[in-house]
Amino acid sequence: MNFVKKSARVKQLEGCWKIRSHDVFLHLKSRPVGTACVHGDGASFETRDSSGQDDNPLPGHLKPLGSHRPSEGSIDVVDGFIEPEDFYEQYVRASRPIIFKGAASAIPAFESWTDEYLRDTYGTYKVDVEVGKKENRSQELLHLTLKDFLAVYDSRELYMVQDILPEMMGELILPRPLQCGGFQNILELGVIWFSSGGTKSVLHADGVDNINCLFDGHKSLIMIDKDQQDKVEAHGYEHQRAFSRVDIDSVDLMEFAEFQGVPWWSAEMEKGDCLFIPIGWYHTVESGLSRNLAVNLWFSHLLWFNHTDCEERTEKFDSLANYDIAGQKGSVEKIRSDAFSPFVDLSSITLTDMMDAWIDYADEDDIQNVFDDIDLDEDGEVSWEEVMTADILSLVLHYPRVLLDAPEEEIRQLQEEIQDEDDYVIIEDDEEFEYDHDEL
Missing domain, CATH: 2.60.120.650 (Cupin)
Structure with a gap:
């Protein structure tokens, strides 16, 4: 037997429940007359109208992805x-x-x-x-x-x-x-x-x-x-x-x-x-x-x-x-791309920019050293040409915490995998860099 709390609005609910020992109260403000229940395990939700039939108010529910709303169009x-x-x-x-x-x-x-x-x-x-x-x-x-x-x-x-x-x-x-x-x-x-x-x-x-x-x-x-x-x-x-x-x-x-x-x-x-x-x-x-x-x-x-x-x-x-x-x-390019992505909208990068982006997980002196190593012309700004030609793996060896926001164990593994300057690789099992064979 179902009990529905009365509302001042016609066919509107202020709340409803179902008489079962494992059901809990659910507060609803704008649902059709009927019952709605969240089961005690918190894992399921159901609504029923007054006739006891399933009432699914969600477009696309239990249908293929994309059924919930029309496409925005073609790319x-x-x-x-x-x-x-x-x-x-x-x-x-x-x-x-x-x-x-x-x-x-x-x-x-x-x-x-x-x-x-x-x-x-x-x-x-x-x-x-x-x-x-x-x-x-x-x-x-x-x-x-x-x-x-x-x-x-x-x-x-x-x-x-x-x-x-x-x-x-x-x-x-x-x-x-x-x-x-x-x-x-x-x-x-x-x-x-x-x-x-x-x-x-x-x-x-x-x-x-x-x-x-x-x-x-x-x-x-x-x-x-x-x-x-x-x-x-x-x-x-x-x-x-x-x-x-x-x-x-x-x-x-x-x-x-x-x-x-x-x-x-x-x-x-x-x-x-x-x-x-x-x-x-x-x-x-x-x-x-x-x-x-x-x-x-x-x-x-x-x-x-x-x-x-x-x-x-x-x-x-x-x-x-x-x-x-x-x-x-x-490759090293994945490290370069990830590390410098915070600056992509800047025409050049200052020391302040680097401090703002990396200071939460890197040492201030290390950030200063990375800036100095990349700023080859010593003009106080790092150009994108300097970024793209920087020896990233050398920087990873000396200042790993600046370029890699990763657990210490992963950083140590990465450093071990850097064999020599002609064979820069990264760890095969690193969650950030290994490629899953997803379709596309």
Whole structure:
């Protein structure tokens, strides 16, 4: 039997409860007549109208992500790649995603990477394969030859997620927007994504920028601006690996209540398209139900664009084999990008700026020493050119607390991994720098 407290307003409640020993009182001011109960364990919430039927007042509850409100629209789309300077100013610096329509069609691998060609050319190489097409961060990887994967992938729930083999680099290009200005020096990791379609990723964000090029199939994305961090990460967010535990197929808006107000953008990729996903943007990716092959390239967030660097670069299609990619361990550029990101809106950096940004976790004398080491012309200001040419790993060895806001154990591990000036690497298990093989 249900009891409802009377209200001065017609069909409005001041409060309601349900006669059960494990129910507790819930105060409501603007709900339809009926009962609402929070169970004693605090884990569930239900509403019922006077007839006893479920009354769900939340649009999108237990429906796929994006059902809670209409999309804000589609992200920007342009034909082909744009120039590096425009890319930096309009999209990287502004934190805006964009689709480069048809840009992948100029990549040699776009035409050549048929199953037959991949089997004949790279079939003996071992690749990493996930079991299941809906992403599960706890699953283990299979290690198959590419030939064995190709023999079964269209009939089994398998998803190849493999770092680009060095032997494949010559068939890929560095996207035109990344060929100068400093982008070409901050390449982190390249990954191949290959399945028979029907894959789904968790909702996640990357700690670096990303360009993904689709060679075959279709991908649909839901994208959420990084400025929604307080809502997306309010509940059920795994900060160590930067993903939400929300079920993208059935969003529980009682548990993930903050998602009710989250705006989102849609992105549709077709064969031949390339997509830029800015650092920190949350996204989930669903592939179409046919052969799906894509290559993505992660790169550190560029804090300053070197305009003079582009004057000597005129190649539209430059082989990826001509560039260094840091790989799974990451690179010094990630440290540089993270450490100096507080100053990105400044034309130059003063000692006061550094003190304000770092004094909460670094020693004042160490900050002074870092400033002095970087300020090569001793003009009392650090230019972005000085920042981008500074020996960051030397600074990490001498003043780790300035550039790394991390536990002592992690800093010691990092310092141990710095082998010599020709092989700067970072720890493989560091939560800040290891790259998860999230889709996109």
